[in-house]
Amino acid sequence: MSSDQDHLKETETEARFEFKKEESSAFEAEKGLTEETxxxxxxxxxxxxxxLERRLRALKQFRQMPMPDDWPGAPDLSEVDVDEIVPYIRPDIETRGGAENWEDLPDEIQDTFDKLGIPEAEKNALSGVGAQYESEIVYQNMQEQWEEKGVIFCDMDQAVQEHEEILKEHFMTKNVPASDNKFAALHGAIWSGGSFVYVPENVTVQMPVQAYFRMNSDGMGQFEHTLIVAEENSEVHYIEGCSAPKYSEFNLHSGGVEVFVGEGAHVQYSTVQNWSKNTYNLNTKRAIVEKDGTMEWVSGSMGSKATMLYPSSVLKGPGATDNHITIAFAGENQNIDTGAKVYHNAPNTKSTIESKSISKDGGRTNYRGLVHIADGAENSSTSVECDALMFDNESTSDTMPYMEIQESKVDVAHEATVGKIGDEDVFYLQSRGLDDDDAKQMIVAGFIEPITEELPIEYAVELNRLIELEMEGSLG
Amino acid sequence: MSTQVHASVDESTVRQLSEELGEPEWLLETRLDALDALEDLDFPDVIQTPGRLWTDLADLDYDSLVDPLGAAEEKDQVGPDGVEVLSFTEAVDEHEALIRERFGSVIDPQTNYLTALSTALFSTGTVVYVPERVDAEDVKVRTTMNSRSLFNYTLVVAEESSSVRLLERQETGEDVDGDRYYSGLVEVAAGENAYVQYGSLQNLDQTTYNYQLKEGVADTYGQVDFIDCNAGSRLSKSSVETHLRGDGSETKIVGAFYGHEDQHFDIDARVWHRNENTTADLVTRGVIDDESRSVYEGVQDVGRDAWNTSSYQRENTLMLSDESEADASPKLIINNHDTEASHSATVGQVDESDMFYMGSRAIPERTAKNMLVEGFYVPVLEEIAVDELRDDFERLVRDRLDSRD
Structure with a gap:
């Protein structure tokens, strides 16, 4: 590890996520959800x-739609009572649309992100950073060179004001309409914050842009919206990180992500999710991929009490490609229900899904995935691979893939394995002088390597640290 | 739940049916309870994804399909010495205690709407009883359905350390006006160290809607194997399930189907690992041609107490036409970490490099393709112990391939 990354060693990962700040805000909505709110x-x-009209229409749809609780093995959402959630908290800051300097932020917010290591990462590895505290983006900045090339990276509220035409066309219309599912509808009604990324034709944004989402208040809901438009032959990597301190009440995170991958464009969307273990994380993420475009979803789900997350790609243009890499880690009382959804709607489209899950201490992971190959999507191929590692007998690991094939000239393969951590592997490592804990951690690190190698080194290290934390002291 | 069959079925129908068969009171009660339960029961589970219902069983017009008092069939029930192969009525007369103990012990009659309907209305069936330490080869049950509807029941009991290999097949005989409905429930109980291979060959005509549920229970060191071959019917929902209740019990569920024209096959293979050291191997291979459609669901469910489980599942679908559609969902539900489990599923066409190789050997394209399709079924055919099942399924495949345009 180079000296550039020394700060990663020095920061105590656990302390970085678990601190709380006094709740202070400029504006806090009433609990619950009404037209008035x-x-x-x-x-x-x-x-x-x-x-406003779109919000109100979404609210109507939210009220009419059923909870997604009748799926086989679905997480228990009975505790999620939207009327108990504070949907909107505007932190007490001067600048709407986010400050451009960390110093301009109130001390406690600045301190929060310092502890999370965001400004440090910005210096070292990122093209731009957005930071959301409660319901609003508080910091947003991008290196000038990208601005000069016409790249836009701003918070969504600002985008609504300044890029109204693009938003009117793309915001929750043809990608993730509010009618998609109950929590997409909820999101459509009360979304706040998030980022808008626009990459013009032929521009490659070399370093990733990052958004970091932090919930600080008890019993709040965070509903940020991310919209990425990548024009022809452009390239961008977007990373989001999430965390919150743990409170007794439940928190709800219901984000919406819409990605438009233009012809020949390449978008990677990476998520390292470490919500506190009282958070319900119910997201809708979708990409529409045009001719020869590539969409890559990389997701690490470590935190939350229950997660339901199935990033989807609609391969709309011929030659479009999708790659999914997901890792789920469920510890005590966690139910991580993740997967992937791919629609092959054009010829010569290709998808690969690689899912890794780890369950321990009574945690439950579920891979739930759908691959649909439409009639006429000739010469399409898909390959799905799911591997699950189980630590003990209290845990559960489910795999539920669905394949719908309406075209014969295709190559479809699905494979899954489930097993316990190999005694022989552990024995071998012990014979090399490692103790039991270290051996198991090393096996897990190897198991998730396909994911970590897709991430910039900072995040890979972070992910490994988080897994080490989850495993510490609980191995027998 | 709507009540589709109330126009043609009521309590008096069931009483009349039971009386004509000279049944004891407890059986009539079981039938009436099932009839009563219809209103509250759902149709068998079918998979639904956003925008797509994989099979629609609720859509059938049961009222016009079901004609319980008009059932007509021909049945052969043959087996070697030492094993009892009886009609259900004979079995109730001769072994009432056994039937009373076993009937409904593997399949709860009130599992779903269609099992309850079948329990209330079945008029024919077979009981195969294999005493301790008896080995029985080549038990055959052949049913030819001659009426609008037929409800069939089969019970196979293999006592300790016995073994039996059987074939049950269904065909249609005389034509009737309009569509038909066949319903079959099969219960298999393998005792300690017993072995049962239950093979079935369904070749009903293409006006017939077919519902079959076959469930087996394996006791300690017992093994229940199913071979489920489907070629006929307009629409089939065929579920095969094994409950591995005994320590060290095993199952193989082997499936083969060949759909053409507008046939729809919904095939399930499920295994419930409920004790230690159990093993399951699920293999299904299917071909779909023309506008036919296949749906496959495989479930490997490993319970909390199922230590040292091995469980494998493979499903392969071959698409011969561009209008055919294939849905597949192989599921793993694992509650014990001391498990080695895997599954795989593929969908594709006849392999191009295989075709090229055959071409290089001067085999005409049509012949080459037919050979490759026949070869595709080999892993399934190899498992079949009853020659009649293997030979007849092979012939059905060949005939269907020869009749392709």
Whole structure:
């Protein structure tokens, strides 16, 4: 590890996520969800009429739609009572749309992100950073060279004001409409914050841009929206990180992510999710991929009480490609229900899904995936690989793939394995002088390597540290 | 739940049916309970994903399909000495205690709407009883259905250290106006160290809607193997399930289907590992041609107490036409970490490099393709112990391949 990454060694990962700050805010919505709440939020954001209308329409859909609780083995969502959630908290900051200097932020917010290591990472490895605290982006900055090339990286509220035409066309219309599922509808009604990324034709953003989402208050809901538009032959890597301190009440995170991958464009979307273990994490993420475009979803789900997350790609243009790499780690009382969804709607499209899951101390992981190959999507191929590692007999690991093939000229393969951590592997490592804990950690690190090698070194190290933390002291 | 069959079925129908068969009171009660339960029961589980219901069983017009008092069939029930192969009515007369103990012990009659309907209305069936330490080869049950609807029941009991290999097949005989409905429930109980291979060959005509549920229970060191071959019917929902209850018990569930024209096959293979040291191997191979459609669901469920489990599942579908559609969902549900489990599923066409190789050997394209399709079934055919099943399924495949345009 080079000296550049020394700060990673020095920071105590656990302490970095578990601290709490006094709750202080400029504006806090009432608990619960009414038309009035939504009008107030929209007004506080000074939104155009069409956005308010979309919010209100989404609210109506939310009320009509059923909870996704009748799926086989679905996480228990009975505790999720939207009327108990504080949907909107605007932190007490001067600058709407996010400050450009960390120093301009109030001390406790600045301190939060310092502890999370965000400004440090920005210096070393990123093209741009957005940081969200409660419901609003508080910091947003991008290196000038990208701005000059026409790249936009701003918070969504600002985008609604300044890039209204793009948003009107792309915001929760053809990608993730509010009618998609109950929590997409909820998101459509009360979304706040998030990032808008626009990459013009033929521009390659060399270093990743990152957004970091932090929930600090008890019983709040965070509903940020991310919209990425990558024009022809452009390239961008977007990383999101999430965390919150643990409170007694439940928190709800229901993000919406829409990605438009233009012809020949390449977008990678990486997530390292470490919500506190009282958070329900129910997201809808989707990409529409045009001709010869490539979408890559890399997700590490470590935190939360229950996660339901199935990033999807619609391969709309011929030659479009999708890659999914997901890792789920479920410890005590965690139910991590993740997977992937790919629609092959054009010829010569290709998808690969690689899923790794680890369950221990009574945790439950579930891979739930759908691959659909439409009639006419000739010469398409898909390969799905799921591997699960189980630590003990209290844990559960489910694999539920669904394949729908309406075209004959295809190559479809699905494979899955489940097993316990190999006694022989542990024995071998012990014979090399490692103790039991270290041996198991090393095996797990090897098991998830396909994921970590897709991430910049900072995040790979972070992910490994988080897994080590999860495993510490609990191995027997 | 709607009540589709109330126009043609009521309590008096069931009483009349039971009386004509001269049944004891407890059996009539079981039938009436099933009839009563219809209103509250759901149709068998079918997979639904956003925008796609894989099979629609609720859509059938059961009222016009079901004609319980008009059942007509021809049945052969043959077996070697030492094993009892009886019609259900004979079995109730001769072994009432056994039937009373075993009937409904593997399949709860009220599992779903269609099992309850079948329990209330079945008029024919077979009981195969294999006493301790008896080995029985070549038990055959052949049913030819001659009526609009037929509800069939089969019970196979293999006592300790016995073994039996049997074939049960269904065909249609005389034509009837309109569509038909066949329903079959099969219960298999393998005692300690017993072995059962239950093979079935379903070749009903293509006006017939077919529902079959076959479930087996394996006791300590017992083994239940199923071979489920489907070629006929307009629409089939065929579920095969094994409950591995005994320590060291085993199962193989082997499936083969060949769909053409507008046939729809919904095939399930499920295994429940419920004790230590159990092993399951699920292998299904299917071909779909023309506008036919196949749905496959495989479940390997490993319970909390199923230490040292081995469980494998493979499913392969071969698509011969561009209008055919294949859905597949192989599932793993693992609650014990001391498990080695895997599954795989593929969908594709006849392999191009195989075709090229055959071409280089001067085999005409049509012949080459037919040979490769026949070869595709070999891993399934190899498992079959009853010659009649293997030979007849092979012939069905060949005939269907020869009749392709």
């Amino acid at each position: 939504i009008r107030v939020i929209s007004e506080d954001k000074d939104e155009p009429e069409w956005m």
